[in-house]
Amino acid sequence: MTSAIIPSPRRSLPSDHPTQETSFQALILRLQSYWAAKGCVILQPYDMEVGAGTFHWATTLRALGPESWSAAYVQPSRRPGDGRYGENPNRLQHYYQFQVILKPSPENSQQLFLDSLRELGIDTSLHDIRFVEDDWESPTLGAWGLGWEVWCDGMEVGQYTYFQQVGGLECNPASTELTYGLERLAMYVQGIENVYDLRWNFEPDDNTQDKKTYGDIYHQAEVEFSRHNFELTNTSRLLRQFEEAELNCKEFLEAKVALPAYDQCIKASHLFNLLDARGAISVTERQAYIGRVRTLAKACCEAYLASRGHGNWPATLELAGGSA
Amino acid sequence: MPQFFLELFGEEIPARMQVKAAEDLCRLLATGLTEAGVTFSHTASYVTPRRLVVTIDGLPVVQSDRTVERKGPRIDAPPNAIEGFLRSAETTLDVCEKRDIKGVTFLFSSKTVKGQATTDLLAELIVKSIREFPWPKSMKFGAQTQTWVRPLHSIIALFDNKVVPGSIDMGGGKSLTFGATTWGHRFMSPASFTVDGFSRLRTKASENSCHFELARKSNRS
Numbered sequence: 001m002t003s004a005i006i007p008s009p010r011r012s013l014p015s016d017h018p019t020q021e022t023s024f025q026a027l028i029l030r031l032q033s034y035w036a037a038k039g040c041v042i043l044q045p046y047d048m049e050v051g052a053g054t055f056h057w058a059t060t061l062r063a064l065g066p067e068s069w070s071a072a073y074v075q076p077s078r079r080p081g082d083g084r085y086g087e088n089p090n091r092l093q094h095y096y097q098f099q100v101i102l103k104p105s106p107e108n109s110q111q112l113f114l115d116s117l118r119e120l121g122i123d124t125s126l127h128d129i130r131f132v133e134d135d136w137e138s139p140t141l142g143a144w145g146l147g148w149e150v151w152c153d154g155m156e157v158g159q160y161t162y163f164q165q166v167g168g169l170e171c172n173p174a175s176t177e178l179t180y181g182l183e184r185l186a187m188y189v190q191g192i193e194n195v196y197d198l199r200w201n202f203e204p205d206d207n208t209q210d211k212k213t214y215g216d217i218y219h220q221a222e223v224e225f226s227r228h229n230f231e232l233t234n235t236s237r238l239l240r241q242f243e244e245a246e247l248n249c250k251e252f253l254e255a256k257v258a259l260p261a262y263d264q265c266i267k268a269s270h271l272f273n274l275l276d277a278r279g280a281i282s283v284t285e286r287q288a289y290i291g292r293v294r295t296l297a298k299a300c301c302e303a304y305l306a307s308r309g310h311g312n313w314p315a316t317l318e319l320a321g322g323s324a
Numbered sequence: 325m326p327q328f329f330l331e332l333f334g335e336e337i338p339a340r341m342q343v344k345a346a347e348d349l350c351r352l353l354a355t356g357l358t359e360a361g362v363t364f365s366h367t368a369s370y371v372t373p374r375r376l377v378v379t380i381d382g383l384p385v386v387q388s389d390r391t392v393e394r395k396g397p398r399i400d401a402p403p404n405a406i407e408g409f410l411r412s413a414e415t416t417l418d419v420c421e422k423r424d425i426k427g428v429t430f431l432f433s434s435k436t437v438k439g440q441a442t443t444d445l446l447a448e449l450i451v452k453s454i455r456e457f458p459w460p461k462s463m464k465f466g467a468q469t470q471t472w473v474r475p476l477h478s479i480i481a482l483f484d485n486k487v488v489p490g491s492i493d494m495g496g497g498k499s500l501t502f503g504a505t506t507w508g509h510r511f512m513s514p515a516s517f518t519v520d521g522f523s524r525l526r527t528k529a530s531e532n533s534c535h536f537e538l539a540r541k542s543n544r545s
Contacts, residue, residue: 104466104496109475110335124511131373133338135461146463146474148336162463162474173467173496 020121022189024200024214027120027182028074031098034119035072038112040100043073048263049270052077053099053179057262060141060297061304063103063166063175072100074182078270080277083226086219089194093225094218096182103175105162113150113160113178121189128153136161140269140293142168142301145177157185167301183214235280242271242289249296258303265296325365325382326484328353328446329522332376332454333506335474339373341460345473346371346539350378352453353446360445362387370536372529375506377536379522385484387439396420396431406431443483447490450481450502454492469495480504485520508532 021030036042046056053075054060062069075097083093106112110131114124122129134149136159147161160178163171183195192198196215249264272289275281281289330353337345350369357364357380365382396409399422410417413433421432454470462471470476470492481488481502491501505518506525513532519525526536 105475107466107475107477129511131336133340146461162465164463171464174464 021203022121022186022199023202024182024186024198026203027186027189028096028098030119031116031180032072034116035100038070040070040072040102043071045073045075046266048266049078050075050266051079051269051273053097054138054141054143054177055266055269056099057259059099059101059177060143060166061258061262061301063101063163063171063177064169064301064305065308066172067103067308069101069103069175072098075099078273080225080229080273083222083229083277085226086196086222089196092183092195092218092222093229094221098180098182100178101175102178104173105176109160109162109176113158116178117150117152117157120185122152122157132156134159139290140272141166141297142294145174147177152188155184155188156181157188167298169298169301169305229274229277233274233278235275235278238271238275238278238280242268242275245271246292246296249300253299253303256303256307258300258307261296261303262300265293265300268296269293326385326442327522328378328380328383328442328483328488329480329525330376330378330450331480331506331525332476333374333478333480334472334476336373337371337376337473341473342371342373343537343539345457345459346376346378348458349376349453350380350540352456353378353380353449356449356452357383357445360387360440360449361390362442362445366542368541369539371539372534372536374510377522377525383442383483386441387445389439390437391434392437393432393434396433399429399431409433443486443488444490446481446483447488447502450479450488450490451492466498467496468498476500478503478505480506480519480525482519482521509534 032042043056043058046058050056053073056073056075058071058073062071076094077097078094080093082091084091102109102112114129117129118124128151130151131148132151135144135146137144143163143166145161145163145165147159149156150158150160158178158180160176163175163177165171183198186198187193187195190199196213196219198214200212200214200217202209202211245264245268249261249268252261252264272281272293275289276286330349332349346369350367354364354367362384363382364380367381368379370377394413396413397405406417409431410420410433413435415433415435417431419433421434422429423432454472457472459471459473462473464471465475476494477500479492479500479502481490482504487504488502491499493499504520505516506529507514507516508529509532513534515532517528517532519528529536
């Protein structure tokens with residue numbers, strides 16, 4: 001998925017639509033209304049610490065089975081190892097992804113994505129939009145798909161993937177996952193070089209609001225969580241918590257409750273990331289930990305599929321002809 | 325002599341795979357024609373990010389009649405083995421050739437198969453080439469079961485300036501019917517247009533900001 005590395009824009013975006021609002025929150029609102037109009041359920045973030053929007057149950061679990069499902073949401077994403085104490089203008093340990101999942105993949109998947117860029121004020125006839133091969137794989141989720149990075153004037157503005165497998169299980173039908181790195185996209189649209197300077201709630205000529213930048217809202221958290229991630233967490237407690245989460249997950253799986261089990265799997269995954277950021281895991285141990293999380297994820301996916309199958313696929317779509 | 329022209333149009337093909345894909349498509353079709361005993365003068369393949377194009381020139385309108393030979397059991401084989409062979413080869417013992425191979429006599433049947441209309445043969449070869457296509461990586465799209473490198477959207481197949489009647493079943497209720505319509509550049513000229521042959525496609529595509537790159541050209545004479 002879109003990484004937390006945010007390259008600085010090569011050049012600012014000419015104002016294709018000078019009247020359009022480009023604040024961080026306006027971009028989110030526009031993406032939400034665009035995808036709502038395309039028939040997506042607008043969800044709220046998963047209330048667990050995750051590394052990417054893909055880990056939300058609305059993507060991982062709902063990509064499985066024959067039921068139709070379209071959803072869009074913002075997902076705060078945490079990558080403990082990417083913290084830079086608030087000093088790097090392009091790198092954050094907590095950032096936002098805008099995530100869309102469309103199942104089954106609509107015929108016009110690519111067009112929908114391009115239209116959403118136009119919706120954000122990027123005129124595709126004025127900019128060099130390019131699709132760069134970028135196949136996706138998540139070792140912890142046992143998932144893979146083929147897809148693209150989408151570049152605008154040489155910078156990545158989004159990514160999309162045609163999911164083929166999740167939790168080691170075939171996706172039938174296959175779904176389309178679209179991900180926008182919101183900070184990166186906003187920096188590009190606003191023509192800003194430092195993520196902390198992003199306009200969160202105001203337009204350049206706006207004098208009516210209490211103006212807040214991204215830095216006003218998140219700089220302190222980046223400094224404090226960088227200390228937390230690299231210096232303060234207690235590794236033996238984290239290890240214990242990892243093992244407890246793993247144990248909880250297995251117990252909930254035995255009780256055949258897939259969703260609570262999945263919460264615990266995600267918790268274990270984040271605890272692994274925290275341990276990793278602390279340098280508490282050796283290269284050889286790493287694979288073993290990833291394998292343990294993958295085992296949990298796979299079992300959760302199987303349990304979810306079984307629970308939905310038992311309910312006779314409540315939301316199965318007539319697949320003949322597909323849908324847009 | 326008539327020309328065959330095929331365009332497979334879809335989502336972008338990853339850059340590193342484009343040229344080889346056009347060559348592979350050309351090779352699969354040419355091999356299929358040769359195996360069917362159909363001759364042609366030359367082939368060419370072209371590629372743009374969203375399309376693979378193959379032209380095959382100098383094709384006959386009808387495939388020649390062919391003689392298909394089949395080797396049967398030894399002449400001294402048990403009667404039911406011989407009967408089985410005669411039944412499956414739809415022939416009789418007296419018309420079978422008895423041929424000596426290293427001192428043993430075997431039965432051989434031979435049958436004349438009427439040549440197919442080239443356009444029908446081409447329709448079969450298009451489907452076969454798509455099914456057997458050697459992509460380094462491929463995917464399923466939506467409910468479809470046929471895999472391809474990325475979503476495949478449409479197919480132009482023209483023989484002697486007429487649409488090759490046929491279609492490919494992609495699975496999941498989706499099939500692509502061969503036609504004569506394609507699209508220009510995604511951003512510069514997104515409208516669709518219809519063509520009646522390769523030269524027309526090339527001109528129209530060029531007018532619509534799409535320039536064809538020649539992947540390979542070969543002459544067979």
